[in-house]
Amino acid sequence: MTSMTSTSSSPWHFFGYFLDHRSQDLSWLWTHAWLSVVPVIIGLLIALPLGWLSRRYGWLYPPMVSITGLLYTIPSIALFVLVPPLLGLSSLNPVQVPIALTVYSVALLVRVVADGLASVPDEVNQAATAIGYGGVRRLFAVELPIAVPVIAAGLRVATVSNVSMVAIAGTIGMSNLGQLFQLGKDLSTPTAYYPPIVLGIVLCVLLALVLDGLIILLTRVLTPWRRAVPSR
Amino acid sequence: MIRFESATKQYPDGTLAVDALDLVAPSGQITVLVGPSGCGKTTSLRMINRMIDATSGRILLDDQDVASVDPARLRRGIGYVIQHAGLFPHRTIIDNIASVPLMLGRSKKEARAGAMELLERVGLDPRFAQRYPAQLSGGQQQRVGVARALAADPPVMLMDEPFSAVDPVVREQLQDEFLRLQSDLGKTIVFVTHDIDEAIKLGDQVAVLRVGGRLAQMATPAELLSNPVDDFVANFVGRDRGYRALGFESVTALPLESEPTVSLDSSFTAAEKAAVDGWVLVLDGERRPQGWLAVADGPSATGDTISTATLRRGGTVAERDGTYRAVLDAALSSPTGRGVIVGPDGTFAGTINASRVVALIEARAEAPR
Amino acid sequence: MIGQVFSWLTDSAHWTDTPIDTGIATQLLAHIRFSLIAVGIAAAIALPLGLLIGHTRRATFLVAGANALRSLPSVGLLVLLTVLIAPHFYGRTDIGYVIPTEIVLVLLAVPPILSNTYAGVDNVSPAVTDAAKGMGMTERQILFGVELPCSLPLIFSGLRSATLQVIATATIASFVPLGGLGRFIYDGLQQQDYPQMISGGVLVAALAMAADLLLALIQRSVVSRGLSGRFSRAVVVTSTSERTEVEAG
Numbered sequence: 001m002t003s004m005t006s007t008s009s010s011p012w013h014f015f016g017y018f019l020d021h022r023s024q025d026l027s028w029l030w031t032h033a034w035l036s037v038v039p040v041i042i043g044l045l046i047a048l049p050l051g052w053l054s055r056r057y058g059w060l061y062p063p064m065v066s067i068t069g070l071l072y073t074i075p076s077i078a079l080f081v082l083v084p085p086l087l088g089l090s091s092l093n094p095v096q097v098p099i100a101l102t103v104y105s106v107a108l109l110v111r112v113v114a115d116g117l118a119s120v121p122d123e124v125n126q127a128a129t130a131i132g133y134g135g136v137r138r139l140f141a142v143e144l145p146i147a148v149p150v151i152a153a154g155l156r157v158a159t160v161s162n163v164s165m166v167a168i169a170g171t172i173g174m175s176n177l178g179q180l181f182q183l184g185k186d187l188s189t190p191t192a193y194y195p196p197i198v199l200g201i202v203l204c205v206l207l208a209l210v211l212d213g214l215i216i217l218l219t220r221v222l223t224p225w226r227r228a229v230p231s232r
Numbered sequence: 233m234i235r236f237e238s239a240t241k242q243y244p245d246g247t248l249a250v251d252a253l254d255l256v257a258p259s260g261q262i263t264v265l266v267g268p269s270g271c272g273k274t275t276s277l278r279m280i281n282r283m284i285d286a287t288s289g290r291i292l293l294d295d296q297d298v299a300s301v302d303p304a305r306l307r308r309g310i311g312y313v314i315q316h317a318g319l320f321p322h323r324t325i326i327d328n329i330a331s332v333p334l335m336l337g338r339s340k341k342e343a344r345a346g347a348m349e350l351l352e353r354v355g356l357d358p359r360f361a362q363r364y365p366a367q368l369s370g371g372q373q374q375r376v377g378v379a380r381a382l383a384a385d386p387p388v389m390l391m392d393e394p395f396s397a398v399d400p401v402v403r404e405q406l407q408d409e410f411l412r413l414q415s416d417l418g419k420t421i422v423f424v425t426h427d428i429d430e431a432i433k434l435g436d437q438v439a440v441l442r443v444g445g446r447l448a449q450m451a452t453p454a455e456l457l458s459n460p461v462d463d464f465v466a467n468f469v470g471r472d473r474g475y476r477a478l479g480f481e482s483v484t485a486l487p488l489e490s491e492p493t494v495s496l497d498s499s500f501t502a503a504e505k506a507a508v509d510g511w512v513l514v515l516d517g518e519r520r521p522q523g524w525l526a527v528a529d530g531p532s533a534t535g536d537t538i539s540t541a542t543l544r545r546g547g548t549v550a551e552r553d554g555t556y557r558a559v560l561d562a563a564l565s566s567p568t569g570r571g572v573i574v575g576p577d578g579t580f581a582g583t584i585n586a587s588r589v590v591a592l593i594e595a596r597a598e599a600p601r
Numbered sequence: 602m603i604g605q606v607f608s609w610l611t612d613s614a615h616w617t618d619t620p621i622d623t624g625i626a627t628q629l630l631a632h633i634r635f636s637l638i639a640v641g642i643a644a645a646i647a648l649p650l651g652l653l654i655g656h657t658r659r660a661t662f663l664v665a666g667a668n669a670l671r672s673l674p675s676v677g678l679l680v681l682l683t684v685l686i687a688p689h690f691y692g693r694t695d696i697g698y699v700i701p702t703e704i705v706l707v708l709l710a711v712p713p714i715l716s717n718t719y720a721g722v723d724n725v726s727p728a729v730t731d732a733a734k735g736m737g738m739t740e741r742q743i744l745f746g747v748e749l750p751c752s753l754p755l756i757f758s759g760l761r762s763a764t765l766q767v768i769a770t771a772t773i774a775s776f777v778p779l780g781g782l783g784r785f786i787y788d789g790l791q792q793q794d795y796p797q798m799i800s801g802g803v804l805v806a807a808l809a810m811a812a813d814l815l816l817a818l819i820q821r822s823v824v825s826r827g828l829s830g831r832f833s834r835a836v837v838v839t840s841t842s843e844r845t846e847v848e849a850g
Contacts, residue, residue, distance in 0.1 A: 318732025
């Protein structure tokens with residue numbers, strides 16, 4: 001049994017490593033969390049009207065899906081480096097990552113919102129109109145609540161993949177948990193030094209699980225009727 | 233011939249889906265299995281082609297135990313039609329129909345030629361051949377389903393609620409065409425439905441099953457209506473069964489009254505003169521009944537001619553050798569109480585009123601049968 | 602900046618190899634090679650497995666398990682595996698970097714292919730499989746003659762999404778360091794040669810789109826029109842009056 005010191009390179013030493021570099025790691029975790037969540041929220045706010053429009057006006061749906069699908073084919077790292085020249089920013093700018101991630105979120109969520117609204121049964125919409133719900137009120141009072149499960153499923157995908165993409169941004173110098181991988185790689189020459197790498201993976205997975213769990217929880221709170229057991 | 237010999241299906245949890253069923257489905261006839269949900273009718277059907285294997289007892293197909301035949305080979309020799317047709321969405325209509333012949337090793341050309349023939353036989357335009365199932369309506373898909381089952385010309389057909397997923401009008405069409413097809417083909421058919429009216433309409437014999445998979449009664453439709461063995465069958469067969477049973481018996485030697493008639497181009501004055509109790513029957517040029525004219529309605533606005541606009545057309549018309557039900561209905565539905573009876577060619581034969589039909593029915597009931 | 606990127610990309614010197622620098626053509630081929638190997642291995646694992654799980658409806662937990670892999674950060678895994686594996690290979694070979702890269706890419710590509718293949722088979726209408734069985738098809742005939750062709754639309758969307766992710770992530774192979782188009786991004790970053798870095802991004806995006814387009818074309822020719830809804834009008838129709846009816850049907 002070897003004693004665990006803060007210089008141990010054992011993969012299992014990641015927790016000790018975390019304790020030794022707590023404030024730095026927590027600050028990376030914090031930025032990482034923000035970078036994972038905020039683009040999804042902004043993306044949803046942009047996707048809602050776009051999704052609603054492409055549901056409302058059927059002819060908008062095919063081009064909307066094609067364009068957003070095309071955006072989604074651009075690899076994340078490519079989008080990270082493409083955002084500054086396209087927007088006329090300096091080449092390493094702190095907002096390029098959230099902007100790129102917002103683009104992804106919009107690309108994913110427009111379709112999700114449109115499909116979610118399409119999942120509202122026609123008779124429900126007609127009944128809502130019949131009892132006097134007009135356009136926008138019907139959207140917020142009837143359609144959106146019913147579309148929550150579908151939209152939430154899309155949010156989960158967007159958030160979890162964001163966590164991984166933010167880490168990639170770390171490899172081009174952005175300050176987040178991805179830095180732990182850069183650090184681990186640099187410290188691993190000439191001999192392997194595992195703790196920061198393992199810590200980064202563990203924190204990323206934990207962050208993804210927590211955010212995923214939060215969305216599931218929120219969905220449950222927002223859709224109490226789905227928990228109701230059908231009466232016999 | 234298909235023979236169930238105390239065929240039983242028990243699931244591992246102890247549920248009896250089919251309980252010691254004894255039943256014979258004769259060759260060339262339609263045997264309908266009918267009953268409420270959970271009565272094991274579909275399970276019984278699926279035991280014939282071994283989609284489900286019996287846990288005990290035997291099922292004989294032309295005296296051969298189906299359990300002794302390889303399931304895939306057995307099924308290729310039995311037509312199978314199900315509720316939602318189950319057409320292959322990735323194959324064209326013609327290739328759907330040709331599926332079994334191709335599996336049996338026929339050449340593509342031969343299989344397709346046969347499929348084209350069947351397409352027309354089930355009442356579909358040949359233009360449908362190259363379409364895909366998604367381009368067809370439910371009723372059309374179901375016709376293709378029947379054609380596909382017939383493609384290898386199997387002597388036996390199993391049909392599991394084939395017409396219940398389509399709307400009533402189309403269902404009626406499909407049923408009529410199915411009966412017409414069967415009168416040509418003479419297949420041995422086992423047909424499952426939950427709809428007693430469909431069972432009575434289509435079945436040469438009807439087996440009523442009760443929940444738990446027991447046979448309650450096996451009889452011809454007429455027998456089932458007139459003589460249900462117990463309360464369960466009586467309730468299942470439903471109301472109006474006395475009246476509905478009359479639909480299975482043809483009248484003989486109907487005593488008709490003569491009835492004064494006028495043709496459509498007669499003058500109103502002539503019609504008025506011919507009328508009995510203020511009514512006269514109007515025929516067309518080929519002596520086919522068109523409707524009753526009420527003298528009180530007066531002539532047409534343009535002069536002394538019959539007003540076709542006021543002709544009462546509500547009454548049904550029965551054939552002289554039709555069923556008691558049709559004849560009685562003709563009398564009951566006639567505005568004059570005089571039921572209009574026609575010959576086989578549709579020309580007017582005479583009238584009969586309800587009380588005389590009822591007397592006939594009563595006389596028939598007293599006679600030993 | 603856009604003009605600089607354009608001239609960087611169109612400079613023929615950047616396309617060919619020099620004693621010091623590897624050109625675009627070579628890196629592009631390397632990128633395609635990594636991606637093809639990964640998607641090929643992933644498909645060889647996930648396709649049969651997905652078909653089998655879907656057909657038998659057994660071991661569905663494997664699908665959920667594979668989906669849980671998606672929350673692993675690919676860069677982290679890549680660095681970890683590289684540190685773990687690379688030191689075992691010495692000399693002028695880059696196999697010590699290729700193996701961890703391929704492992705990460707395969708892990709990334711398996712979940713979408715597996716879950717889509719499974720979902721494709723699982724989505725085949727029970728009436729269709731029942732009819733197939735009832736007309737005397739063997740399990741093998743049902744799987745390959747009915748379930749597989751009916752699942753192709755979903756299988757292709759899984760393959761396409763796997764391919765996109767693999768091409769995107771193969772870029773970060775250059776971080777460990779390995780060839781491929783990511784080389785230009787990381788080299789450009791290190792040398793503060795931003796036109797080179799952005800050109801790398803453009804090249805990866807173009808490759809991803811080209812690959813997606815290629816797969817879309819293959820999908821079009823492989824998937825039955827009865828499933829894709831692209832019904833032929835010319836085959837059936839003989840006169841214009843019938844055209845509307847066919848389209849409506």
